Amino acid sequence: MDKTRKYPCYAVIFRSTQTDCQEGYTETAARMEELARQQAGFLEIQSFRSPAGEGVTISYWKDLPSIQAWKQNPEHQTAQQLGKKKWYENYTIEVARIESASHFSQNGPELDTPRSS
């Protein structure tokens, strides 16, 4: 949660459920996160899981071309193919424009980022 982030920026919301075959998944997921962090326009990435086992990874990017370039990265493309072949029962990838944000902290003032037009 980066309070200095400039808006609008973009998020990729990647929601997935996994197959029974997770061989190689953990290593590849860690490598993809490492690789994403090196891309131009990368801002942040965080992964979460629901009680029912659905995963979501939210990555934040400066703009749409950065997201497109990351999607086309050759090592990432290989991982995407493996994901479809082995690891994911199903997934949804949503591309979202983050228009505004507000922050709260017990230790600081509440911050609002005005909505862009």
Place this chain on the structure above:
Amino acid sequence: MDKTRKYPCYAVIFRSTQTDCQEGYTETAARMEELARQQAGFLEIQSFRSPAGEGVTISYWKDLPSIQAWKQNPEHQTAQQLGKKKWYENYTIEVARIESASHFSQNGPELDTPRSS
């Protein structure tokens, strides 16, 4: 993950870390989810947690006025005040316009929703 959803729609990404005092949280969170589902323009809600304990709840809405109305709901407002007073160490709420989505399933064709202009 609703494959029939129409885009663009909107998501509220609510990321939070909790305090040591979680008295009453579970009941209120469940009630808020129940209440959200009854609001006009509500599409979906799902909660996740990261390995480090950060929570994220993503709710999906038809449009911005639906989100604004939910934010102003009196019972929700009371819960928001309790959250700031007791349950949340900090949080970030991001409002995002979901512009496009793609789906993959082992059991079906890959679907792409064209990006709206």
